[in-house]
Amino acid sequence: MRKDSPETFKELLQNVQNIAIITHWNPDGDAIGSSLGLFHYLKKLDKNASVIVPNSYPEFLQWLPNTHEIVNFQNHEEKASEILTKADVIFTLDFNSYKRLEKLGDILENAKVPKVLIDHHQQPDDYPTYYFHDVEACSTCELVFDFIEGLGDKELIDKKIAACLYTGLMTDTGSFRYPNVNYRTHFIVSELLKTNIKPSDIHSAVYDNYSLKRLKLLGYTLSKKLKIINGYPVAYFTLSEEELQRFDYQKGDTEGIVNYPFSIKGIKVCALFNESEGIIKISFRSKGTIDVNTFARTYFNGGGHINAAGGKSTDTLAQTEAKFVELIKTLF
Ligand code: 5GP
Numbered sequence: 470m471r472k473d474s475p476e477t478f479k480e481l482l483q484n485v486q487n488i489a490i491i492t493h494w495n496p497d498g499d500a501i502g503s504s505l506g507l508f509h510y511l512k513k514l515d516k517n518a519s520v521i522v523p524n525s526y527p528e529f530l531q532w533l534p535n536t537h538e539i540v541n542f543q544n545h546e547e548k549a550s551e552i553l554t555k556a557d558v559i560f561t562l563d564f565n566s567y568k569r570l571e572k573l574g575d576i577l578e579n580a581k582v583p584k585v586l587i588d589h590h591q592q593p594d595d596y597p598t599y600y601f602h603d604v605e606a607c608s609t610c611e612l613v614f615d616f617i618e619g620l621g622d623k624e625l626i627d628k629k630i631a632a633c634l635y636t637g638l639m640t641d642t643g644s645f646r647y648p649n650v651n652y653r654t655h656f657i658v659s660e661l662l663k664t665n666i667k668p669s670d671i672h673s674a675v676y677d678n679y680s681l682k683r684l685k686l687l688g689y690t691l692s693k694k695l696k697i698i699n700g701y702p703v704a705y706f707t708l709s710e711e712e713l714q715r716f717d718y719q720k721g722d723t724e725g726i727v728n729y730p731f732s733i734k735g736i737k738v739c740a741l742f743n744e745s746e747g748i749i750k751i752s753f754r755s756k757g758t759i760d761v762n763t764f765a766r767t768y769f770n771g772g773g774h775i776n777a778a779g780g781k782s783t784d785t786l787a788q789t790e791a792k793f794v795e796l797i798k799t800l801f
C-alpha cells in the first residue's frame with residue numbers, strides 16, 4: 470500500500486488544468502464508476518477532465534451520468550491521443566499495469582507527464598509518479614471517495630458523483646456480500662446516500678437489465694457446462710466462441726456467472742473460460758486464503774486480487790482447460 474499525502478495531490482491539482490482519466494480494458498462497474506466519479510469531481514474544481522477507455526463498456530453502465538463524454542480509444546484513437554497529448558497529468562484508475570490497456574498502454578508509456586495511480590489491485594507496477602493505492606479498499610470507487618475526502622472536499626460530493634461511486638462499490642463487492650466489505654464500505658455508502666441517490670434504482674439499472682438471450686446463456690451455462698474437478702473443491706465453466714454466438718453474446722453477458730458454483734457446499738475455487746477472437750479470457754474466484762491472484766499471474770498472464778483475478782491464454786480452449794485442471798490441483 471502506498472498513499473501519497475493529500476497535500477501532494479492538492480498541490481498537483483492546483484498546478485494542472487487538462488486532466489486525462491484512463492481505466493482498464495473491458496471496463497467494469499468499478500472502472501467506469503470510479504473514472505466518472507473522479508471526472509465529475511474534477512469538473513467541480515473547474516478542471517478540463519476527460520475519461521478514456523481502451524475499449525467499450527457494457528450496456529448496463531450506459532445510464533451513469535455523462536457516459537456520452539467517455540472517449541473510446543478503439544473507435545476514436547485520434548481524439549484519445551489528442552487528449553493525452555494535451556494532458557498535464559494522467560490519472561490511471563482500477564488497474565496497475567500497462568498490460569491492462571492493450572494498445573493504449575504504449576501511448577501511456579510514452580506520455581511524459583505525471584501519472585497518478587488510484588487502484589486496489591495487488592502488486593502495482595512502478596510507472597506512477599504518485600500513488601493512491603490500497604489493496605484493503607473494496608473498490609477503486611472507495612479510493613476515489615477517500616481521495617476527495619482527503620482533499621477536504623467531501624461536501625462537493627453530489628448526486629452524480631455519488632451514483633458513480635455507489636455503482637463501483639456495489640459491483641466490486643457483489644452487492645455488499647464479498648469479504649472485501651467492512652465498516653468503511655458501509656460508512657461510505659451512508660455518506661453517498663446523503664445525496665439522495667436511490668440504491669434500489671441503481672441496483673435495478675445494473676442488474677435488472679438482462680436480455681432474454683443473456684438469461685438463456687446463464688441457464689445453458691449452469692445446466693450444461695458446469696464441471697467439478699473430481700476430488701477437489703473446484704468448479705468451472707468453459708464457453709466457446711460458437712456457444713457465445715449462439716446466444717448473441719454482448720459484452721458483459723457472462724459477468725457474474727463465475728460465482729454461481731460457490732452456492733454448492735464446499736466449493737472453494739471457481740473459474741470461467743470465455744473464448745473470444747481466438748483468445749481465452751479467464752476469470753478466477755476463490756475463498757479464504759487460496760490465492761488466485763498469484764495463480765493467475767504465474768500461469769495465465771493475469772492478476773487481480775487474492776480472491777478475484779483474471780487472466781488470458783492464447784492456447785486453445787481445450788488446452789487452456791487441461792492446463793488449468795492440472796495446475797489448480799497444486800493449490801491443495
Ligand atoms: P474479472 O474476472 O471480473 O474480469 O476480473 C477479476 C479481477 O481481476 C478484477 O479486479 C480485474 O481487474 C482483475 N483482472 C481481470 N483480468 C485481468 C488480467 O488480465 N490481468 C490482471 N492483472 N488483472 C485482471
Ligand code: MN
Nearest residue numbers: 499563609641
Ligand atoms: Mn475494481
